[in-house]
Amino acid sequence: MPEYKVQFEVFEGPLDLLLYLIKKEEVDIYQVNLTKLATQFIEYIDLMRQFDLEIAGEFLVMASTLMYIKSRELLPVDQQVAVEGEEEGEDPRWELIRQLVEYKKFKDAATQLQSLEARQENVFPRLPGKLEFESTAPPPKPDVSIFDLLNAVNNVLRRFEKRDDAREIFEDKWTVSEKVEFILKVIAERGSVRFADLFESAASRSEVVCTFLALLELIRLKQLICAQGAEFGQIEIRRAENAAPAPGTPVSDPAPGDVAPEPVLNQAPETSGAAEPPRQS
Amino acid sequence: MELKFILESLLFSAQKPLSVKELRDVFTAAAEAEDADATAKSLAKVKDSELTAALEQLAREHETAARSYRLACVAGAWQFVSQPEYAPWLKALVGQKIRPPRLSQPALETLAIIAYRQPITRAEVEQIRGVNVDAVMQTIMERGLVEAVGRAEVVGRPPTYGTTALFLEYFGLRGLEDLPAADELRRIAVQKPPAPVTVEPGLATTPPEQLALGSAEVEVKKEELPEQPATGG
């Protein structure tokens, strides 16, 4: 008796229990004696009751189907045909067998999936180390630059200003034009400059913004390029190779074919929505 | 230089499985490189069908070589993987693979039904399994193995379900056609035997008393059944 209790708990449903009963009989599903199967099934249900096990509704539905099949079989053959408009294809016996065969196939398929699952646990993909090419172009730049970070800082600052209109935190003494000249002067002297160095001496937000806008403008006008040697390296700013020579006076001496920089400098840069225009009238 | 060897070297060096599309993009990019040679340029517009043929040829060669690894295509992406029998040493080298807990029997059965019969409604799954599948559906959907794929053109327009790419990856399948015995299970034709064996001589005379067992339940119609948790669930 106790073995039954164990069995009940592993049956997924009535079809599972029926397959178990058929397997115990060691017969093919097609050959199974449905009357005998019905009797055994109902015995199990009854046992489940005796053990106070909760019986799922599906088991009761199956029990009723089996009872119906069984009761039909007990009728003399000549009376069997007259069951309320039942067509040949709807014979509950065929329906049950079809259901069992179908369920059995999926149960077998589930077993195969299970072995695939276990197999995959033991399959290790080749995970080679990263390839390195020494003489190749620099790897992709980081997806975010200090421009973005600066912009984020400015956004935060701007919100703070809005919160406290009374506080006028700066008074501009810088213009973008001045910063353009400053940057070009530095580049002319040193050949190149690190991005961070440009901001080293900045004392206020407005100065940072002006320097930043000036830089964006010069990049946009293809006077300068930003380069990053190593993936996480310093951003280096240097003169663009094909830039028109503009020693000291770039504002009044635009490169041929380029947009005249002077009026542009007083507008918001188009290259990037990154920064707001300088706060000067 | 043979196409298959270029593909092999790419898959050998890639850090993740590569699809035919991704491989094609590599050939395009290589042909556009400044220092691209004639071979690289000649492969600029290699066709997907050529790539697939070369990949399959490659997979067959590695299968034949019967080494400790093979070239596998899982969910449409190609990758070198180890043969399972070397797992004991690989585990010692790289540690146990991080995998979610193994699937339960009900989950596997439900997955199998959905995999072979997709798109399929929840009610159809329940009809095949003969039990309520709400809880188990939730589990396999949360694990990303199954997803809603549309709606059935029947009353109420219930959602239909199908398996995901993750399902293929989890079981190491190239595609749904790779499922074991796929054809058979997709369309089960159950033959009607000449006559079902129902009555054995002697059994036909079973006393009616036995029929009384559970007679109260006999009247319960399927539609009226309240949802009850499955036993042992």
Added chain:
Amino acid sequence: MELKFILESLLFSAQKPLSVKELRDVFTAAAEAEDADATAKSLAKVKDSELTAALEQLAREHETAARSYRLACVAGAWQFVSQPEYAPWLKALVGQKIRPPRLSQPALETLAIIAYRQPITRAEVEQIRGVNVDAVMQTIMERGLVEAVGRAEVVGRPPTYGTTALFLEYFGLRGLEDLPAADELRRIAVQKPPAPVTVEPGLATTPPEQLALGSAEVEVKKEELPEQPATGG
């Protein structure tokens, strides 16, 4: 199971070159595993000379197979390497590496606040940004840009956060002092957010935006100011 194939599977799956000693350690570890089978156990004390012989045999086999990769021993460590003639396509493959998704504006703002105000608690970041930052904090922590650095000496001892070395690398900074316009953002005074236990019921219903506006008075304390802004100049 042949020793050379086990070695092959190890070298094929390893992320770095393995020395004979490292390989020997793998065999020892595999033999000590709970579920070690007879083969694994029999190889517990495999000799270096056996390993070397098998590795050399393996290298010869791969040389003969003449595929797109070979087994090489460099500085005493064994590794599968691709043949140089496939470099054009491998370069294209590496160049196509998928970049991580861009940091969102909220993520950047949060990062900026932490960068300038570290060490800082989550609640303080929320005070400045005026919104809940849970999701965004998770993102930047997962990207390794921010980490917990200690605990604040306030009720509940909430963790404080700071930027990582990766943050500096990412933005090409030598150190935090390289951050542009650092003074101004450092100067914004933020009221310490109330500890959770002392929150008044009425406050809980205040929209976060308003909460932030009210509390984020810019109280510039003289003694905290390292430098005066340009205003005075």
